[in-house]
Amino acid sequence: MSLPRRALCGAADIKGWSSRLVPEQMRAQQSLVDVVHAACREAGLPEEILQNSGDGVLIIPPSDIDETRVIPDLIRGMTMALRQENRLLSEAARIRLRLALTSGMVTPGPAGFGGGTVIECFRLLDSKPAKAALEDYPSADLAVIVSDYLYRDVIRHGFRDLRADSFWATRSEIPEKDFIADAWLYVSDRKGGPGPSEPCPRCG
Template structure:
């Protein structure tokens, strides 16, 4: 058996004032092992081993991502033997992954694990070309004076690349009828709208970097919440984003996960930024029946989520909490269905009621605001 290949894991802005990537630790990935199950699906297992961290630092989360050549190969199931909380993303897409860990800075008791993907591989494909990348979050000693811990996001400087032949005698995959709801079908969906506070302060080069960080943190937040990013429909507009999440989500898990994921993703994004570059964002969630049309989306939820995002109560909530980086608003329906029951780490007492009123738009909506 070939020994796993080790790569340096580096962090950007690892030290105060620094901008270059610096080695932090090593990680090892073994050549993916291929097998076939009874339905003809290819089972790809990737072994991972985490190296030692500097004294005082511990892993808090690990994100393993796999990319496949676009030759029709798609994952239909993902799992992991890590023994820690795991969320997966990218089912049905050629880029997919496993997120290991939670939403807090508690350390992971994790050194080795294997991640497995069940792949539908079309006939005629003879080999699997795989690209593997590993990212992690590490936590260090508490910051002096403040009851906070340093958090850094680290990643391998270049991915591992493998090519493995597929078993020549594998059976023809069993066709399964799709149960997924087509992305454009009008149905009940959870919508998310977000924007950056005081975006006009940025000069053009700064604005470009802020937009990139903003979009990355929203993607990361959804992945942390276990949302399949490949099934999210996104519309970007400078300092804002509107996202329609997949149908059939478990809101009791996804909504608390989104709020926790936003907090975590913002901490990563702002870890080494000064006050001028620091991102503070407003987020609105809403649920309703919407459908896609050539010009965008139709449905009351698509309208209401933007009205709530741009409302005076939400703007004021973030403006009057200078130490906060996030303010979230939800309609009364989501509060009563999810928040009020205490699912996840969200407590009903951390939300306060308000009313969004826009007389010129004929819009009134009872809502609840949360400022972590």
């Protein structure tokens, strides 16, 4: 039996997946996997760390990674891969992703990873601020929400090319699931949305 371990935990899903026709859903799923695989390669991560979940994926890297390198490279790699994927697609077919990141104890199980950290990651992904970010920033292909712990432990120190001032504080709440947490948001392109000094109207 595999033992629990401390790890970076990421979850990504597709905006508007359920509103697509079935063939378009299949195409979007393939795009998601291709984009995340490309981002993993950019970050030096093995592609087999992915666990599929319908319109999304769970990303659990090895525990011995350098988060100060992997996190910036993963976000940059996902942004670049999305730009390439969308280059020849119509607006209706465009792939836009949400990515949630946190870290903590994860537990391998018969059907994949579980534990409080995985639950927190999916709660962040499903929260109103993460969903609202892509509505309020129409030019962004990627919205990233990170736990307060991960922001303060890694991102705020400005490692590599990921600037802490590109993130803004928010509060993630899902009352029906008894979830509330401080978090931080980032979008890949702010064009057409609130500026850095302006509040995001629906992001919490």
